Amino acid sequence: MFKNVVLSDGTLNEQEILKSEPIYQGMNGRFVERFYLTPTRSYIFKPLTHFSQSGKEVWIHEHVLQEFPAVYPKIMAHSTSDVPERNWIILEDLGSIKHVFEEKLIMGLVKLVSAWHSLSNSKLQNAGFKGPKPYIEEISASLSCNKQEVMSTDWGLDLPQSVINTVLNQIECYTFHEKKVISHGDLHVGNYGYAGNKIVVLDWEHAHFNSPYWDLYHLLDISHPDFPKNINIELRKLAIEFYLEESNSSAESAHRDTFYQGYLLFAAAFSIWMLLLIKEDLKREEARWSHEQLNRQLQETKSSLRQCAKELERINLNNKVVIQ
Incomplete structure (x- = not known):
């Protein structure tokens, strides 16, 4: 499903997606984005640019979160590269998140x-x-x-x-x-x-x-x-x-x-x-x-x-x- 969605340089391929929109800018300076494959089907693209981060979130999902209630977005696809800028994960889109302290x-x-x-x-x-x-x-x-x-x-x-x-x-x-x-x-x-x-x-x-x-x-x-x-x-x-x-x-x-x-x-x-x-x-x-x-x-x-x-x-x- 996600073949060719991400280019070899670790950025979204605009030719393969309908549109994208930034959600927030990470500490690495790059944006986490919501992208659409169809008008009603969207996912979250999260670039990973630190060696300390590379592979860790995927590992946590595979070895830890499987035991947890489904309160987290599932990883749909990911890459692993020796070049930090080329690492990324694609997550399911849970929709708009309301961040409140109540x-x-x-x-x-x-x-x-x-x-x-x-x-x-x-x-x-x-x-x-x-x-x-x-x-x-x-x-x-x-x-x-x-x-x-x-x-x-x-x-x-x-x-x-x-x-x-x-x-x-x-x-x-x-x-x-x-x-x-x-x-x-x-x-x-x-x-x-x-x-x-x-x-x-x-x-x-x-x-x-x-x-x-x-x-x-x-x-x-x-x-x-x-x-x-x-x-x-x-x-x-x-x-x-x-x-x-x-x-x-x-x-x-x-x-x-x-x-x-x-x-x-x-x-x-x-x-x-x-x-x-x-x-x-x-x-x-x-x-x-x-x-x-x-x-x-x-x-x-x-x-x-x-x-x-x-x-x-x-x-x-x-x-x-x-x-x-």
Whole structure:
């Protein structure tokens, strides 16, 4: 069906298709496109230009996603080449995706996340794949190495500096969740949404084994320049509690509290690390995103950090925990 649809240089063959339209521009600078073979039959063309990406998404589909509910687009065809620019995949077209951040969708996604976290997959575990960002242990170590600089930075959080210092001290001393689970890897708003009334999850090329907190943080708290969102304390706590219920991990109150506190520390550490990255992006003359987008992302990340710090302060006071 797709013979001759893609040229040898890895671009769509305009002579073989009815029309095409760009959907979004990837980090590689090339566009993911919807193309039509007939007026009613369309597919998604996704160019792959990084060696780290080449073949990985196809591998994930063949060895991991077969066990999952059908919430992802199927790969219809693909190529593999030693030349990065010539690699591509063609996916089924699920239609227009509505990317939103709302409670109903979030709770549906939490249910799905809990389900795939419960699966085991030795092939993925042994593949050694990593996510697009450092592990939380690396982030925590980086914050620890730069502790004085981080502590002396005015984050504009409308919180006493002592609260942030306490959070940093807790992060430094904390041992994060040792359990590793199948993680989507990049579960921000742009990679999930509604196709009609159906929840869909896109772009699985970053799937790997990681902490349960990884997917939850990307779903709930990570900010993205292209997809504005707002999280609040109530929704975050509700989502974590629902995750534990779906994971059959909520029998003991102490476990729920420990998991929630661990998530807050994970989110706080990741958010501080994100703030440092965003500030560096704002200094660049030729950033991928506009200053308006980056400043909005900065404010969203500050808001998440502020909320997590306040919750940690409340927990510390309730437990009468004093960390020097």
